[in-house]
Amino acid sequence: SQQGEEDPQALSIQEGENATMNCSYKTSINNLQWYRQNSGRGLVHLILIRSNEREKHSGRLRVTLDTSKKSSSLLITASRAADTASYFCATDEGAQKLVFGQGTRLTINP
Amino acid sequence: DAMVIQNPRYQVTQFGKPVTLSCSQTLNHNVMYWYQQKSSQAPKLLFHYYDKDFNNEADTPDNFQSRRPNTSFCFLDIRSPGLGDAAMYLCATVDGGRVAYNEQFFGPGTRLTVL
Secondary structure (H helix, E strand, C coil): CCCCEEECCEEEEECCCCEEEEEECCCCCCEEEEEEECCCCCEEEEEEEECCCCEEEECCEEEEEECCCCEEEEEECCCCHHHCEEEEEEEEECCCEEEECCCEEEEEEC | CCCEEEECCEEEECCCCCEEEEEEECCCCCEEEEEEECCCCCCEEEEEEECCEEEECCCCCCCEEEECCCCCEEEEEECCCCHHHCEEEEEEEECCCCHHHCCCEECCCEEEEEC
8 A cells, every 4th residue: 555645756956956855645644754765776764753743854854744734845955966866755554564655756966 | 784685686587487585684673574666666565574473465466475584584585577576676674663663774675687
């Protein structure tokens, strides 16, 4: 089953600009996580936000969560070429599983 | 460094020829997952182990099997690969207990090509 849907599917910006990706989900959650995947590689955990949190920061990352709208956003500030990757949100489904969204492909142009 | 290792990184097999992908971890996590990821798609959970307990997803084809001989190792067996099974296969682990609150650690993946 697919829980999260992400928007946009692809995003291309200039280096130094901010990038915003959005995730919507369907059922209640305990937490929402964001992962990054470089081309041809595994996923790397970026940040987890709990259902009782509204905003969380980690370095250049800012995540917000609106449980009333069942949505989350990931903001990457001052983007760098190394940020080029796919970004996935993931929500917990049951006690042992995560369900991933379709992902946003982010391209940072030098 | 503690990590999740997948071998091989690239695997080529023939249509119908059984293939085994392996995953090992040094994190001592008790939960291990196998995902299938096709191009530009989300990782799709095939099955997972919570300790020795095997949990199969309802829509995972019977063609896919898994073994976990000990905490560190987990194998994915594809008994008769079809062209549609060509994908990236990702192994992930998590510290058990309240799994949903913990980040998953992923291996680099095995890219499977079926000729």
